[in-house]
Amino acid sequence: MSVQQRPERISKLARELRPSGIREFFDLVVGMDDVISLGVGEPDFPTPWRVCDAVIDSLRNGATSYTSNRGMIELRVEIADYLERKFGASYDPEEQILVTVGVSEAVDLAMRVLLEPGEELLVPDPCYVSYGPCVEMAHAVAVEVPTRLEDEFRLTAEAIADASTERTRGLLFSNPSNPTGAVMRREHLEPIAEVASERDLIVISDEVYAELTYEGEHCSMPTLPGMAERTLLLNGFSKADAMTGWRIGYACGPAEIIEAMTRMHAYTTMCVPIMAQIAAIEALRRGEDDRARMVAEYDQRRRVFVNGLNRIGLECFEPMGAFYAFPSVRNTGLTSAQFAKALLRDQRVAVVPGPAFGPAGEGHVRCSYASSITDLREALARMETFLARLEAGEVDLEQ
Amino acid sequence: MREKLLTILTSEGRLPDEEIAERLGLTAQEVADAIAEMEADRVILGYRALVDWASTDVERVFAYILVEGAPEHGVGFNRLAEHVARFDEVHSIHLTSGTADLTVVVEGRDFRDIARFVAEKLAPTPGVTGTSTSFVLKTYKLEGKLIGETTASHRLAVSP
Known part of the structure; x- marks a missing residue:
């Protein structure tokens, strides 16, 4: 037929x-x-087996229920501790952290929460394959900011200023970068923070590869002066903890943004599977080595x-x-x-x-x-x- | 640098100096010098293959022997341990906490070899007051390597 x-x-x-x-x-x-x-x-x-073992143990104990929409408070506390001790970024686990289905869900929620139809969001060219489509799914326009080999494909403040219009709401990029492996250090981020402040842009900083920074420290966007209030920090467990299949990440930022994302997340996803959350807690508590x-x-x-x-x-x-x-x-x-x-x-x-x-x-x-x-x-x-x-x-x- | 070198060498002992150097961002000469120094210092005692004897035709049996002994004034268990260590059958020997004083790993061609060594050599050694022998029946992991570990990948061939 x-x-x-x-x-x-x-x-x-x-x-x-x-x-x-x-x-x-x-x-x-x-x-x-x-x-x-x-x-x-x-x-x-x-x-790592210690993570799998913690989840197997939790299943034996019957941990198979829903959790809080925002994610288990134990996990959010661990995330806040981790971000503070590792990168010096401070977040209130009660109001400023949402646990998501990988960074992917966080990007999608962020677009829908932050963008009005027709507004523009800047993304680097080249960038992670989901950014543009996620912007479009929010009925907004992704504007590609070209990056150049001469700059090792780093975003520059000039290119951002050139690409901005009165419809530009913000900027979404990953640091370190997929696909280029480029890293933006403090000296590269500061001029971008300045442009963002001048133009009142929101910066969505995907730092899922932060731990995979070689030679020198990762600089986290919200730790720059004045940036915590205008940065949505995205991170997750896929890369540094080898946990891609668990599908777990998180978003941290101003309480009103996290609250709005949580409302949408509650309707579409309810919560991240508890097994993944338990895995993440173990990874944060004992995964450093x-x-x-x-x-x-x-x-x-x-x-x-x-x-x-x-x-x-x-x-x-x-x-x-x-x-x-x-x-x-x-x-x-x-x-x-x-x-x-x-x-x-x-x-x-x-x-x-x-x-x-x-x-x-x-x-x-x-x-x-x-x-x-x-x-x-x-x-x-x-x-x-x-x-x-x-x-x-x-x-x-x-x- | 020693720690990084030892991490590589304890996992891949046959790696050429040039390759170690490339991985660590050093020159081959720096690697060769550091290794020579550790050999001279007896930090590195030697290099050997890690063998899963059960998957060969070679007869090879191991046993863990918990030894209780009488400590000697001034030297504790050192004289006893150093004496036992000299037997070729002894694969390794450690002073250990717990019920036994010394834990001895013994290697032989078959069970009788080991039984003979314990009965004729180890148990009668002056200072040994008791032994308890556990034969290795099957090995699941050896010095950090899983036996029969598969390398099957579940990853998609291309992903974002």
């Missing part, structure tokens, strides 16, 4: 929502054997991988955060998409074309180094072979 398709039943907003550029690439990779994927945006470590061990490991992989990229001729600035490298492929003469597709077909290494994260990503590919050093070395060897074959005209680009 054929079912008649009736696309008119789908809202205009949903019809026009574009699929993630990552999706297309995922479809290409699926079904191929022997692929080394550097396209993975999550840790290769399993969740696990985090340090994983960060040390990523740091070693980062050196090996970035050295390797530069050695084989894919120029790459030193990424100081997250677990991504964003090398240039311009000297191959191929576009990012051509490069990524040809590399996958010819040598079975998956990387993500830069434009999947915004037009300014053209000429680059995102490589995740959250893989074993053995796999990273094999990937580098295959990429070197690919470049040699490309140079010799042996790669079929027409497929």
Whole structure:
């Protein structure tokens, strides 16, 4: 029986929502054997066993109920303690913290709470794939602020000022950055804080990769003078605690914003699953050593991988955060998409074309180094072979 | 730097100096010098493979022996422990808290080997007042490595 398709039943907003550029690439990779994927945006470590064990124990004790909409108070207290001791950011666990289904839910709620239809929100180009669509789902307009290789893809106050109009409500960005691995230190954030204050912008600071900052300390946006009152801080457990599948994050900020987000969250989600919250409590109370061990490991992989990229001729600035490298492929003469597709077909290494994260990503590919050093070395060897074959005209680009 | 080096070497003892250097942002010479120093200081006692003998054809049996002994004036258990440590059958020996004074790990080709060692050598040693032997029946984890650990990944091939 054929079912008649009736696309008119789908809202205009949903019809026009574009699929993630990552999706297309995922479809290409699926079904191929022997692929080394550097396209993975999550840790290769399993969740530390102490965390899993705490959850198994809680299930034995029957902890399977709803929790407070905001999240368990024990968890919010741990989050507040953690942010204070780690980054010097102060939040009241009663009123200023909401536990969400990953940072993803927090971004969605923030857009719907902060933006009127037609208002503009600035996002870096390139940036995490969800930002633009989340703005659009709130009937607002995402305005891309181009970033440049010369600035190691950091946002600059000038670019923000240039992109601002009277409709601009604020700015949403991740620091450290997915996809580029760039880190904005205090000296990079201060001018942005100044522009935000001058123009009365809200800054939504996604700091989910904060723990994965190499060489030097992470600077948290709300700790800059005057910024706590205009910053919504987003963070979570996926990256530093290797807890992607648990889907848990949090938003911290001015009480009225958190209260409004909580009302929406109460209707759509009710609360984050209690198992994930218990896991998060354990991670915050006793996960410091696990985090340090994983960060040390990523740091070693980062050196090996970035050295390797530069050695084989894919120029790459030193990424100081997250677990991504964003090398240039311009000297191959191929576009990012051509490069990524040809590399996958010819040598079975998956990387993500830069434009999947915004037009300014053209000429680059995102490589995740959250893989074993053995796999990273094999990937580098295959990429070197690919470049040699490309140079010799042996790669079929027409497929 | 020693701690970082030892963390790598205790997990991947065969890694070349150049590779360790790249991972830690050092020069190969710095790594070689630091390792040589730790070898000279007897911080690093040696390098060996961590073997799951049960998955080979080789007969190899281990036992944990809790030893009670009589401490000696001035040296405690040191003389006894150092004496026992010299037997080739002894894989490791520790002064431990709890009911036993010394915990001795003994290695042999089969159960009889170990029984003979305990009956003929260890138990009659002057100063030993009692032994309690537990044979290893199955090993699940050895020096930080899970036995038969799978490397299956559940991750999606490409994700944001």
